[in-house]
Amino acid sequence: MAEAIRRFVPDGSTVALGLALEPLIPFAAGHEMIRQGRRELELVGPISDALFDQLIGAGCVRRVTAAWIGNVSEGLGHCYRRACEERIPGSLDIRDHSNFSISLALWAAAWNVPSLPTRALLGSDMLRTNPGLVAAGGLVHVEAVRPDVAIVHVQQADEMGRAHAWGPLGIMEEAGLAAGRVIVTCEELVDADVILGDPNRILFPETKVVAVVHEPGGAHPAPVQGYFKRDHAFYRDYAEQSRSVDGYLAWLERWVMGVPDRAAYLDHVGLASLRVSLHRMSEPVDYGFE
Amino acid sequence: MDSSSYTPQELMVAVAAREIQDGDLVFVGMRLPILAYAVAHNAHAPSARGLFEVGLMRDQPAEGFLGTMGDPPNVAGALWATRMSNVMALMAQGSVDLGFIGGAEVDRFGNLNTSYIGEPAHPTVKLPGSGGGADIAILSRRWVTLMSHERRRLVDRVSFMTSPGYGDGTPHWRKRNGLLGGGPAAIITTMCVLRFPELGGEAYLASVHPGHTVEEVRAETGWDLKLADEVSETPAPTESELGAIRRFDPEGFWTRSA
Numbered sequence: 001m002a003e004a005i006r007r008f009v010p011d012g013s014t015v016a017l018g019l020a021l022e023p024l025i026p027f028a029a030g031h032e033m034i035r036q037g038r039r040e041l042e043l044v045g046p047i048s049d050a051l052f053d054q055l056i057g058a059g060c061v062r063r064v065t066a067a068w069i070g071n072v073s074e075g076l077g078h079c080y081r082r083a084c085e086e087r088i089p090g091s092l093d094i095r096d097h098s099n100f101s102i103s104l105a106l107w108a109a110a111w112n113v114p115s116l117p118t119r120a121l122l123g124s125d126m127l128r129t130n131p132g133l134v135a136a137g138g139l140v141h142v143e144a145v146r147p148d149v150a151i152v153h154v155q156q157a158d159e160m161g162r163a164h165a166w167g168p169l170g171i172m173e174e175a176g177l178a179a180g181r182v183i184v185t186c187e188e189l190v191d192a193d194v195i196l197g198d199p200n201r202i203l204f205p206e207t208k209v210v211a212v213v214h215e216p217g218g219a220h221p222a223p224v225q226g227y228f229k230r231d232h233a234f235y236r237d238y239a240e241q242s243r244s245v246d247g248y249l250a251w252l253e254r255w256v257m258g259v260p261d262r263a264a265y266l267d268h269v270g271l272a273s274l275r276v277s278l279h280r281m282s283e284p285v286d287y288g289f290e
Numbered sequence: 291m292d293s294s295s296y297t298p299q300e301l302m303v304a305v306a307a308r309e310i311q312d313g314d315l316v317f318v319g320m321r322l323p324i325l326a327y328a329v330a331h332n333a334h335a336p337s338a339r340g341l342f343e344v345g346l347m348r349d350q351p352a353e354g355f356l357g358t359m360g361d362p363p364n365v366a367g368a369l370w371a372t373r374m375s376n377v378m379a380l381m382a383q384g385s386v387d388l389g390f391i392g393g394a395e396v397d398r399f400g401n402l403n404t405s406y407i408g409e410p411a412h413p414t415v416k417l418p419g420s421g422g423g424a425d426i427a428i429l430s431r432r433w434v435t436l437m438s439h440e441r442r443r444l445v446d447r448v449s450f451m452t453s454p455g456y457g458d459g460t461p462h463w464r465k466r467n468g469l470l471g472g473g474p475a476a477i478i479t480t481m482c483v484l485r486f487p488e489l490g491g492e493a494y495l496a497s498v499h500p501g502h503t504v505e506e507v508r509a510e511t512g513w514d515l516k517l518a519d520e521v522s523e524t525p526a527p528t529e530s531e532l533g534a535i536r537r538f539d540p541e542g543f544w545t546r547s548a
Contacts, residue, residue: 168345
């Protein structure tokens with residue numbers, strides 16, 4: 001993980017993450033960005049759940065291009081508020097989007113066009129604050145957003161970084177296609193045969209993926225279908241502690257700065273009760289051709 | 291289980307559930323509306339389908355507790371697990387009958403602010419943003435918002451219109467501005483239900499929740515609130531509605547904590 005972040009997420013990068021909304025959030029990758037002291041990042045996402053708030057509080061972020069920044073089950077993001085209201089730890093540039101418009105902005109970049117039109121956002125004041133949303137001819141033209149890198153956490157990938165993800169996908173696909181490169185972190189690193197045996201489930205072309213990191217539990221406290229439940233109490237605890245700067249910094253020390261990697265982090269989490277134990281396997285499909 | 295007492299959130303969920311009609315395609319969203327969909331499905335709207343912008347469609351409530359729409363119990367047994375843009379396609383086609391939006395600040399014309407209190411460049415309060423709210427407000431056929439009834443939240447005009455209702459309140463504002471959907475149908479608060487005239491415009495007080503008065507509601511509303519010809523009392527949640535709420539929120543995560 002440390003190498004993937006060092007090589008592919010330099011200071012000043014535009015980074016898309018948290019793309020499946022509440023599930024599959026690459027928290028481990030985000031925490032590594034904090035540990036390495038990344039600065040001047042632009043974060044891109046739909047509804048983002050707590051990870052954006054943590055990166056903002058750590059001073060990694062210059063701009064946020066997203067639909068929603070906070071803590072989904074708890075409400076407000078306290079670090080986000082402090083940055084916008086009091087410039088703590090620094091000021092933040094906001095590019096307002098809705099969920100639909102950030103998806104369109106990424107599809108526009110994926111399809112290599114300057115913008116895509118929509119009937120959404122007509123009449124919204126987001127047209128006043130985001131110069132990338134332009135009303136003309138009865139439509140809103142959503143300017144392309146091109147991330148340098150998209151980071152996703154998935155259930156399974158192979159050594160080539162071909163990723164299988166299941167459950168709702170949010171805006172993972174358009175973000176991966178729009179981004180210059182993709183970092184995949186996964187619960188399980190499996191044989192290529194497993195992945196290529198079901199090519200419909202592959203998320204991105206392998207030509208986009210520059211790194212694959214085997215990082216079990218890398219999405220905690222976010223859920224991973226078939227592997228981990230959502231750790232609601234962890235989000236609540238983060239919301240409580242991050243109310244004050246000191247509380248946030250103590251949280252950061254315990255869960256990010258004070259641990260060398262994800263394995264050490266997971267030693268502090270009661271993972272047993274979060275692990276999925278009742279499995280619901282789907283039927284395999286037949287790719288036979290002769 | 292005591293059905294003679296209930297929390298304001300439980301009443302709001304029951305009232306929201308009654309907005310869902312059988313056969314509706316409901317854009318559910320987050321928090322209390324997740325419970326409202328479950329209650330409606332359990333009672334009068336067994337064939338209502340729920341749509342979630344994370345990329346899900348369901349025809350029955352999830353079997354387990356949901357902290358968010360993307361939690362694993364909401365995926366198991368789904369009618370469709372897909373990408374967000376596919377879900378948005380249905381709403382862009384005008385196929386969503388009813389949407390729910392959480393509100394931080396609302397005004398007399400049903401416009402919602404979930405972005406900035408104060409100047410956007412120097413906000414006194416930075417709220418989380420639109421999420422799917424603006425999309426629902428503009429594209430769904432009708433929508434409902436739920437919020438705590440406080441004078442600072444129900445204001446004459448919002449300073450920032452994240453999710454447009456009836457705009458400046460002039461006739462046909464939505465049509466003139468090209469908005470596809472019909473606009474807000476109701477504002478459900480912790481004290482009352484506000485509704486809108488058929489052709490849109492200004493909110494009026496339709497019903498007051500048990501234990502509250504018209505005077506109290508007007509005092510806690512930031513504009514001179516119009517009244518329905520006959521303001522009724524909001525029917526309390528029934529035993530069956532409360533049973534469903536408490537089954538889907540067993541710990542009171544959404545309905546019994548502050």
